[in-house]
Amino acid sequence: MKNPDPHDFLALEQLMDEEERMVARTVRELVTEQLAPQLGDWFEKGEFPRELATEFGKLGMLGMHLSGYGCAGMSAVSYGSACLELEAGDSGLRSFVSVQGSLAMFPIWKFGSEEQKQEWLPRMAAGEVIGCFGLTEPDSGSDPSSMRTVARQDGDDWILNGTKMWITNGSIADMAIIWARTDEGIRGFIVDTTTPGFTANTVRHKMSLRASVTSELVLDNVRLPADAVLPGVTGMKGPLSCLNEARFGILFGAVGAARNCYETALDYTMSRTQFGRSLASFQLTQDKLADMLIRVNRAHLLALHLGKLKDAGELTPAQISFGKKDNVAQALHVAREARAMLGANGITLEYPIIRHMNNLESVYTYEGTNEVHTLVLGQSITGMGAFR
Structure with a gap:
């Protein structure tokens, strides 16, 4: 038997159907070939090119988990896998797609009138309206x-x-x-x-x-x-249901950031020589790489499982909190380890790690802070709310 692929150690692609694999590969190709070479500059300049909206629209990525009105109607796992590949590039890419589809389009799709849906959703799916x-x-x-x-x-x-x-x-x-x-x-x-x-x-x-x-x-x-006004909802149920949609994308996206940090550290240590040997040949380096490998694969496995639950209509908000809380924490740990493994090179925008590390600090606290998700889980397992 051949050794497992260090880039998909648990062969998790086998848990995805052909459409889901196709979506992941298509978005990965877009990010690696067209966007990644420019991400460092966009980060340094503090800009997001508006024209990316129509590019994402052409690929059916905006509101892709919604059906009708120009939306692709794909599975939750397909949507999550797209988020993973986008955030492997940069959290800003995933944030744009997540906000467009899950926070702006979803409430219209879920709670809007037929007239509102017809007016807004096709243009938003195409990226013509942000x-x-x-x-x-x-x-x-x-x-x-x-x-x-x-x-x-x-x-x-x-x-x-x-x-x-x-x-x-x-x-x-x-x-x-x-x-x-x-x-x-x-x-x-x-x-x-x-x-x-x-x-x-x-x-x-x-x-x-x-x-x-x-x-x-x-x-x-x-x-x-x-x-x-959106006629279909009154109360906090409206915005909170939107946040759950977005958090689902985040728990996949964090895996992409972690994977990119792990792969960057692996490539760097394999090619970097110190004391006459490859950095990857040292025990402490291999300890870090093994730990990162486990965290990335475990987070991806969790994301895929939650995606299957969502597609079956069985995913709960507390389970989304589980995924968001833990996957982002794992990604932050991987990013920080990878940054240290690259030494001084880890703080430059020549490599993606410092972008991911800084971005994940925000992902850790937005769409519900780590503490809020902790209390959501506490309430779920005890039946008692501790928010006040």
């Missing part, structure tokens, strides 16, 4: 139910006032899903970003997720027509 998701506020992160953004009715119209913070895609978005407090409870609104009173301010001086647009959204008496 969306963002406004839930987090300057003083309301882990406790989104305490939001201060309000929407009041004025005749048939709605008037929105408030501020949203840390919004991916905000400054390049054509539309925003804004969650606001109303007399009936939390409601979602589709906001055209050209509407008077809507302003998006790009967040500068980030040291993480630099190849991604992050913004503050300000709503100053933004007047919307009656048909701007």
Whole structure:
């Protein structure tokens, strides 16, 4: 028998069907051949090329796990595998696709009227319209139910006032899903970003997720027509269901970042010579490589299992928290080990590791902090909430 492939040690591709493998290979080819050579520059300059939206749209990657309205209707495992390959390039790539499909398109697909779906989803699937998701506020992160953004009715119209913070895609978005407090409870609104009173301010001086647009959204008496509200949901169930969709993509994406760090460290130590020997021939190096290999494969196995549960309609929010919490933690550990193994080269953008390490610091705390997911798991296994 031949030795296992160090790049797929547990032969996990065998757990995927042909369509899922095809999606993974297609996205991997796009990232490695077209995007990876430019990612260091995008990270250094702090930019995300808007034209990538239409490129992703041509490949059917936007809202790919949704059906109808121009969406590809692929499996959860296919969507997750695309997220994995995108984040093997950079978290900013996966964040864009995740926000577009799971946070901006999904609420329209799930809770919107037929007219809203017809108006927005085909153009968003094609990448012609970019969306963002406004839930987090300057003083309301882990406790989104305490939001201060309000929407009041004025005749048939709605008037929105408030501020949203840390919004991916905000400054390049054509539309925003804004969650606001109303007399009936939390409601979602589709906001055209050209509407008077809507302003998006790009967040500068980030040291993480630099190849991604992050913004503050300000709503100053933004007047919307009656048909701007999502009719299918009231309360926190709406935004939280969207977050669960996005967290599912994250638990796959983190595996991609970890895998890329492991593979970079493996290639580097195999070719680097010190004391007259390959670095990979030393016991301490092999100890680190073996540990990274186990963490990457274990995280991928978990992601695939959760993807199969989602496709079967059996995945719970607590299980998503399990995957997001542990896979991101494993990826961070791998990234930090890989950074050290490259020595001084590990801090340069010539190699991807420092990007992944910095990006994962954000992934560790967004879409629910590590502590929040810990408490979700605690509540699930004890039946008692400990959030307050």
